[in-house]
Amino acid sequence: MRENAAVHPLSITLLSGDEAAQAVGALGALLRDAVEGGASVGFVVPLAEDVIAAYWAGIVAEVARGTRLLLVARQGAQIVGTAQLDLVQRPNSLHRAEVQRVLVLSRARRAGIARALMLAVEEAARARGRTLLVLDTQAGSAAEPLYRGLGYTEAGRIPDYAGAPDGSLIATVIFYKHI
Numbered sequence: 285m286r287e288n289a290a291v292h293p294l295s296i297t298l299l300s301g302d303e304a305a306q307a308v309g310a311l312g313a314l315l316r317d318a319v320e321g322g323a324s325v326g327f328v329v330p331l332a333e334d335v336i337a338a339y340w341a342g343i344v345a346e347v348a349r350g351t352r353l354l355l356v357a358r359q360g361a362q363i364v365g366t367a368q369l370d371l372v373q374r375p376n377s378l379h380r381a382e383v384q385r386v387l388v389l390s391r392a393r394r395a396g397i398a399r400a401l402m403l404a405v406e407e408a409a410r411a412r413g414r415t416l417l418v419l420d421t422q423a424g425s426a427a428e429p430l431y432r433g434l435g436y437t438e439a440g441r442i443p444d445y446a447g448a449p450d451g452s453l454i455a456t457v458i459f460y461k462h463i
């Protein structure tokens with residue numbers, strides 16, 4: 285992976301609505317890879333193609349409306365990772381945003397892609413006046429040390445919060461970071 289990264293340097297891009305619409309195939313593959321690998325990111329197995337398509341169509345619509353940021357990490361032309369920032373629209377919470385769906389292809393992991401995506405998310409949030417980031421993640425997952433290492437503070441844990449892809453209930457950790 286690190287050799288490949290040297291041949292194809294990593295680039296992180298914020299997608300427009302049109303660009304997001306063009307990327308749904310690769311984004312769908314990323315989501316499938318994560319869910320079938322056991323990540324608790326909102327879906328269960330078996331994961332039907334129309335469920336994936338409907339999910340990304342909703343995301344594309346929010347990106348086009350400007351209420352959500354969608355970032356992708358590419359190596360060469362290939363999308364190898366993604367992250368989202370939900371720009372909270374409530375009038376009393378315009379300083380806040382929620383990080384969602386940080387996904388990196390299984391074969392591209394542990395090469396710093398998620399960290400690079402998160403740094404880009406923070407920069408994009410700051411540029412839009414969002415000074416507080418919140419997120420939740422599966423307790424004990426690979427994402428937990430990722431967020432801790434980026435300076436996120438644990439607000440607490442909720443047992444049995446969401447289902448793993450196989451339906452078993454798992455605990456969630458809620459994190460926040462002032463940026």
Ligand SMILES: CC(C)(COP(=O)(O)OP(=O)(O)OC[C@H]1O[C@@H](n2cnc3c(N)ncnc32)[C@H](O)[C@@H]1OP(=O)(O)O)[C@@H](O)C(=O)NCCC(=O)NCCS
Binds near residue numbers: 386
């Ligand atoms: C979590 C995930 C996004 C991490 O992506 P990644 O590109 O491999 O992460 P990075 O290489 O940027 O790792 C940055 C740091 O996070 C931590 N980390 C990442 N993966 C880890 C793992 N499997 N075990 C322990 N720590 C891990 C480490 O501290 C790592 O730094 P290091 O490699 O210098 O030790 C990836 O494993 C993934 O897509 N998982 C499935 C989807 C998911 O759970 N997403 C989170 C939803 S909130």
